[in-house]
Amino acid sequence: MKISTQFDAGSVEVINLDRAEDIQLKIRKDSHSDFLQWFYFRLQGAANQPCTMRFLNAGETSYPKGWEGYRAVASYDRQHWFRVPTRFDGKELVIEHTPQAGSIYYAYFEPYSHERHLNLIGLATDNPWCEVEDLGSTVDGRDLEMIVVGDQDPTKRKIWVTARQHPGETMAEWFVEGLLTRLLDEDDATSRSLLAKANFYIVPSMNPDGAVRGNLRTNAAGANLNREWLEPTMARSPEVYLVRQKMHEVGVDLFLDAHGDEALPYVFVAGCEGNPNYDTRLNALENAFKHHLALANPDFQDQFGYERDKPGEANLTLATNYVGQHFNCLAYTLEMPFKDNANLPDEEYGWSGERSQKLGASMLQAFLAVVDQLR
Structure with a gap:
């Protein structure tokens, strides 16, 4: 048998590979950071053998509650992924699969x-x-790119979408792919109506270094980008510095930052209710947006999510809070599950790249519903 990780985003530590029924592994830390949760590896030479893969340090990872009710994904061709039996005893995560x-x-x-x-x-x-x-x-010298969709008429609304500040939250870029694909469909009436009123500024991957390195949350310098928005630097967090600089140059009327949540098996959003500038106008915009997103896609819900910040106690180092405060605009963090969506479970696939894409496509309806009220 052989386990390998020398490919894009590959990551795991092999402790013992002597027997298929007791493969011992460890999840490794992010680059220059103590975060650890992401794994991705190739197993060869175990066809038709019952394999038990034990992650010995799962209880010591950044989000141990993320393993409760979780099932890993597997693929033979890296195109079609499915869930496999997985259990967690509080210390070890165990995958059992043939x-x-x-x-x-x-x-x-x-x-x-x-x-x-x-x-x-x-x-x-x-x-x-x-x-x-x-x-x-x-940090590693990769290109940081933004996709601008629309005619760049400065009088139109400016809608920003960012994804993968945390690189292991891959559902976020699947989400962007679905959103962008529909936005570029010239036969889609929702898309055409939106582009008549707004220009889009989309950063599909805020953290390409962390993505290639197989990190869960940090860039190549060990920075958690979603804690860098108040004072980013070119040395530690150039990705945030450059995107923030462009936002100040262009302006923002609506901001959506796409993420994944390890523990909660739901699709939900987190807003800016703790910001000093939060008022009845922003509250009404948030409620309208959530209402129309729920109508557009029942995978979204508003019953379960993060505890709301108390007034004036928002952490302005987070992208959503910083942008919402500085631009006095509707700003949301979108969270999708690593597990399944408990409201609409799928035994074979769980939450997936395809469902993330479909959520991205349906997001345009929520945007269209509120675009005229953005300013």
């Missing part, structure tokens, strides 16, 4: 490769409605 082929991949969630990211940028480059703007370089 591969039907000599090569199989296991991951924390359906990966979104850097190659697919580049293909998404290529899709936008080839579309006459789009302009791809290079914002600068990441």
Whole structure:
């Protein structure tokens, strides 16, 4: 048997590989950071053998509650991913599965490769409605790109969408792919109506270094980008510095930051109710947005989510809070599950890249419902 991780986002530590019924592994830390949760590896040479894969340090990971009710994903071709039996005893995460082929991949969630990211940028480059703007370089020297959709008429509303500040939250870029694909559909009436009123500024991957390195939450310098928005620097968090700089140049009327949540098995949003500037106008906008998103896609719900910040106690280092406060605009963090959606469970696939795409596409209806009230 052999386990390998030398590919885009690959990550695991092999402790013992002597017997298929007792494969011992550890989840490794992010680059220059103590965060650990993401895994992605290839197992070879175990076809038709009952395999028991034990992650010995699962109870010591950043979000141990994320393993409760969780099932890992697997794929033979890295195109079609399915859930496999997984259990957690409070200390070890155990995957029990019999591969039907000599090569199989296991991951924390359906990966979104850097190659697919580049293909998404290529899709936008080839579309006459789009302009791809290079914002600068990441810590590792990768391109940080923004997709501008629309005619850039300065009188139109400015809608910003960012994803993958936390690189292991791959559902966020699947979400963006679904949103962008529908936005560029010239036969879609919702898209055409939106683009008549708004321009879109989309950063599909805020953290390409962390994505390629197989990190859960940090960039190549060990920075948690979603705690850098108040005082980003080019040395530690150039990704935030460059995007924030462009926001100040362009302006923001609506901001959506796409994420994944390890523990909660729901799709939900977190807003800016703790910001000093939060008022009845913003509250009404938030409620209208949530109402129309729930109508557009029943995967979304508003019963379960994070505890609301108390007035004036928002953490302004978070993207949503910083942008909502500075631009006095509707700003939301969107969270999708690593597990399944408990309201609409899917035994075979759980929450998936495809469902994330469909949520992204339906988001346009919520945008359209509130675009005229944004200012």
